[in-house]
Amino acid sequence: GRGWIYLDEQRRRYRIGIRVWETAQSFAYLDSLAGRAEPHLRAARNELNETVQLAVLDGIDNVYIAKVEADHPLRLVSRVGMRLPAYATGLGKVLLAHLDQTDVEARLNGVTMRKFTQHTIATPQQLFDRIKEIRERGFGEDDGEYTPGVFCVAVPVRDATGRVVAAMSCSIPRVRLGEGPAHRDHLVNTLTRHCQAMSRDLGWQGDGQ
Known part of the structure; x- marks a missing residue:
């Protein structure tokens, strides 16, 4: 009834349903998106020498699909495939910010917003x-x-239609963050350049994020 398998009534045999194909197409898209992001993530990491990640939105969670580590011994504990509540991360909030308000409200319906810190x-x-x-x-x-x-700071990535399809972030331990806004602004400006470059690779032709 959900479309995952199909029963051939005449042969009395099952075969894969349309939902499996749809899921495979989604996986192929995310795999392609991660591959397209790789050079941009590495370029940002090389410039900042901090961990850079890419995530997409799934319901009320952001899911990490690519990550490039910093060279520092003190690193962020995360991994590709990990999902976190979007309301508790920079990446997630950027992704939510580019949805309609009614969509955000619908995603939050019935969700208990847990305080992690x-x-x-x-x-x-x-x-x-x-x-x-x-x-x-x-x-x-x-x-x-x-x-x-x-x-953490995060910036959106757009596709050819201008739709935000992912977000890129730079995470840094507080002990390495300079005082005042200058260091944060440098992180934001650097990420923005690389997100714009990735967006252009995806066909986007806009002027700003």
Whole structure:
């Protein structure tokens, strides 16, 4: 009934249903997206020498599909395939910020917003306020909202239609983050350049994020 398998009534045999094909197509798309992202992630990592990641949105979670590690011994504990609540990460909030408000509200329906640290967004209204800021600024942040002591900035990646299909982030331990906004602005500007380059590879022809 869900389309995963199909029963041939005459032969009384089962075969793969359309949902399996649809799922395979989604996997192939994400695999291709990760491959297209690889040179841009590496270029950003080489420039910043910090961990750079790419994620997509699935429901109310962001799922990491590519990652390039920094050379520092102190690193972020994450992996490709890992999923985290979007409201608790810079990547996730950027992805949510490029959805319609009604879509964000629908995704949050019935979700208990767990506090992972004292900085985690705890209510839908706090999230709505934060993603409004992201829409205005063009980038998102995560300052110890999921992992204490880790600061993250994230920027959207667009496809040929201008739709945000992924987000790229740079994560850095707080101990390596300089005082004041200068270091953060450098991270944002660098990520923005590489996200724009990746977006152009995907066919986007816009001027800004």
